[in-house]
Amino acid sequence: MLSEKIRELRKSHRISQVELAQVLCVTKQSVSNWENDNIQPSIDMLIKxxxxxxxxxxxxxxxxxxxxxxxxxxxxxxxxxxxxxxxxIKSRKN
Structure with missing residues (x-):
């Protein structure tokens, strides 16, 4: 699910919603809405x-x-x- 992928990537890069919003030139609310599956990012934003x-x-x-x-x-x-x-790393995982 897109919302989960965005949240997972953001957290794995150890950045906040505010920081991601700044990088993408959107509001923190937009990032929050994407992560909560309230709205979907535009195609242009998906590419960014x-x-x-x-x-x-x-x-x-x-x-x-x-x-x-x-x-x-x-x-x-x-x-x-x-x-x-x-x-x-992969061999140790098994």
């Missing part, structure tokens, strides 16, 4: 939210649960190291 959190709009709309990490600017060695860390 996706870009801010570096996720796809499909992820926000629960059409795809894949998360991505922007590794642009990193060396292949650094990317390989990140992949190893992710693999290690």
């Amino acid at each position: 939210i996706a870009k801010y959190f570096s996720v796809s709009t499909d992820y926000l709309l629960d059409l795809d649960n894949k998360l991505t990490i922007d590794v642009s600017g990193l060396t292949q060695e650094q990317i390989a190291h990140i992949k190893l860390i992710i693999s290690d």
Whole structure:
């Protein structure tokens, strides 16, 4: 559900509704309404939210649960190291 995805992303980034509202140039009430499923963000705002959190709009709309990490600017060695860390975390989860 979109409302849950927005709340989950905001909390995982440790920002308040006020801070997210400031970044997106909307009111805190708008963020609160999205998170409480009172209203839906516009398509333009959905794109802004996706870009801010570096996720796809499909992820926000629960059409795809894949998360991505922007590794642009990193060396292949650094990317390989990140992949190893992710693999290690996944193996410990099971």
